[in-house]
Amino acid sequence: RAADKAHDAQGALDALDRACSANSAESCAEAGDRWLRPETRDVARALPALERGCGGGSARACARLARVYEEGDGTAPSASLSADLRDKACANGDGKSCRRLASVVEDEARAAALLKKGCADGDPRSCAMARAVSPAGAQEAVAKVDAPSPAPAPKPALPEATESHDNTAGFALVGLAAVAVGGAVVMAMPMPDDHQRGGSSRHGLVEASATAASSSRTGLVIGLSAAAAVSATTGMVLLFSKHSDPEKPKVNVGVSPGGLVISGTMP
Helix, strand or coil, X not given: CHHHHCCCHHHHHHHHHHHHHCCCHHHHHHHHHHHCCHHHCCHHHHHHHHHHHHHCCCHHHHHHHHHHHHHCCCCCCCHHHHHHHHHXXXXXXXXXXXXXXXXXXCCHHHXXXXXXXXXXXXXXXXXXXXXXCCHHHHXXXXXXXXXXXXXXXXXXXXXXXXXXXXXXXXXXHHHHHHHHHHHHHHHHCCCHHHHCCXXXXXXXXXXXXXXXXXXXXXXXXXXXXHHHHHHHHHXXXXXXXXXXXXXXXXEEEEEECCEEEEEEECC
């Protein structure tokens, strides 16, 4: 400590080396760590010091030596040696080593126990991992994965689509009624021949013919008016009524000498 205060790095290392030789395991750990630093690097002295400190029960010495074999720092890397050293460090109270070892073991129960010990030895990350990964938690996760997926909830039945109402026939009949009304108006208008009838006998045949034509037109006007009324009424019924029967009405329209003929099926 006095050498460190005086910024005498080499003097501090000599003192630590003597303390290590006197079986101070923590001094061996400190000396080995300093011999691995760039400014005082001496791997040949660092490794024996760390081995002696680990053997003397220093968790810090075991953990630092484990890093040497994990990183291949001055020696060949060795996963088996680093795992053994992490195990010793964990057993001696190094929580971080418990966590590092838990990350490489395959036994979930042992990994959980290592994390629990690491948490107890003061490693906060081990505490967080122990809560997230535990034998009970692992079994629960496996059970959730193996459990059959619940059947999806039945979707609410959609209301049946209302059958669209075809207004084609209604519009056609209303249009036909308008045409019939127009025809009736035209037929009701007086013809030029109605004002040109004379009293001579030679015009008798013409008068008779005009009278017959007038009677025929009168009948046709009545027929068109009736057809217009029927068509308009039926068309309005079709337009403003709802059909449950998908069958569409069938309407046939024809013209006869006496008027307009409508036939077919109505809703």
